[in-house]
Amino acid sequence: MTSTGTQKYAFFQGKIVPYELAKVGVLTHGLNYGTGVFEGIRGYWNPDKEDLFLLLAREHYVRFLKNTRMIFIDVPYTADELVEYTAELCRMHRFREDVYIRPLAYKSSESIGVSMQGIADDTAIVVTPFGNYVDMDRGLAVCVSSWKRSDDNAIPGRAKITGNYVNSALAKNEAILNGYDEAIVLNQLGYVSEASAANIFLVRDGVLVTPSVADGILEGYTRNAVMMLARDELGVRCVERSVGRSELYTADEIFLCGTGVQVAPITSVDRRRVGTGEVGPISSSLQSMYFDVARARNPKYSSWLTPVQMPSRVAEASAM
Numbered sequence: 042m043t044s045t046g047t048q049k050y051a052f053f054q055g056k057i058v059p060y061e062l063a064k065v066g067v068l069t070h071g072l073n074y075g076t077g078v079f080e081g082i083r084g085y086w087n088p089d090k091e092d093l094f095l096l097l098a099r100e101h102y103v104r105f106l107k108n109t110r111m112i113f114i115d116v117p118y119t120a121d122e123l124v125e126y127t128a129e130l131c132r133m134h135r136f137r138e139d140v141y142i143r144p145l146a147y148k149s150s151e152s153i154g155v156s157m158q159g160i161a162d163d164t165a166i167v168v169t170p171f172g173n174y175v176d177m178d179r180g181l182a183v184c185v186s187s188w189k190r191s192d193d194n195a196i197p198g199r200a201k202i203t204g205n206y207v208n209s210a211l212a213k214n215e216a217i218l219n220g221y222d223e224a225i226v227l228n229q230l231g232y233v234s235e236a237s238a239a240n241i242f243l244v245r246d247g248v249l250v251t252p253s254v255a256d257g258i259l260e261g262y263t264r265n266a267v268m269m270l271a272r273d274e275l276g277v278r279c280v281e282r283s284v285g286r287s288e289l290y291t292a293d294e295i296f297l298c299g300t301g302v303q304v305a306p307i308t309s310v311d312r313r314r315v316g317t318g319e320v321g322p323i324s325s326s327l328q329s330m331y332f333d334v335a336r337a338r339n340p341k342y343s344s345w346l347t348p349v350q351m352p353s354r355v356a357e358a359s360a361m
């Protein structure tokens with residue numbers, strides 16, 4: 042994920058400031074010990090409606106607030122307030138393109154020692170223009186990682202703790218170095234958990250199968266969305282259960298889903314073809330439905346979206 046450097050403002054220490062003022066010192070607890078919690082939210086630009094739509098923004102902030110409790114970080118804002126700060130940041134930038142939003146709450150005191158007692162907290166939000174995180178024009182070639190998912194009793198994956206993303210970084214980097222697009226990470230028991238930053242679904246005999254919430258996964262909102270669309274729009278049943286590694290080699294279809302990857306079909310695992318080796322019908326239907334919903338082209342799911350109410354060019358010009 043690269044920043045394009047076009048962000049001019051950030052929410053930092055309780056207010057929106059110029060981005061260059063949103064800086065921390067090198068002794069910051071969160072930077073040294075990974076004591077932070079973050080989120081990733083997307084905003085999709087709809088040129089017909091001339092507005093930017095935040096996808097499942099409130100849900101992401103509800104998860105964020107729950108997760109900060111896990112590592113004793115106090116965020117003095119409600120989910121609704123955080124959505125509003127985010128929308129305001131988008132409006133201030135006048136972004137007329139897809140964006141990625143990065144909320145971050147972290148232990149902000151500059152001190153030595155891992156205890157979290159008496160350590161101050163801060164919350165920041167940055168918005169940046171963002172396209173696809175993985176290549177969407179073809180199926181992905183993935184591998185099973187040699188790195189295992191961190192255990193729920195070590196660093197809980199569901200908490201989206203910054204320090205835990207060393208696990209994701211090791212897996213993703215190994216995959217790239219070895220010529221793959223992405224890594225599938227097994228949990229400590231050897232069952233499939235998820236990809237480096239995305240959940241995974243398999244299609245087996247017309248049924249969707251995805252690792253259960255006790256398999257070391259982050260309980261993704263895209264995962265929920267996919268399960269709802271599969272059930273309500275395609276009439277496809279979904280089973281949440283532990284998934285064995287060898288099921289990856291025999292599945293009819295496999296795809297990843299998450300805010301970053303969106304819905305991304307996989308066409309090979311460890312150099313073994315998935316199904317026919319082409320993107321399968323359930324994966325491609327779910328992918329196109331997901332994009333329709335995200336881009337505000339399916340009114341049935343408009344409750345998943347927050348319009349930022351971008352000032353129109355006409356309104357801007359007449360205000361000058």
Ligand code: PMP
Pocket residue numbers: 081209235236237238239240258259260261262263264298299300301
């Ligand atoms: N798993 C991990 C490890 C992730 O980092 C993400 C991205 N947040 C996901 C799954 C997908 O979650 P979501 O659909 O809520 O973005």
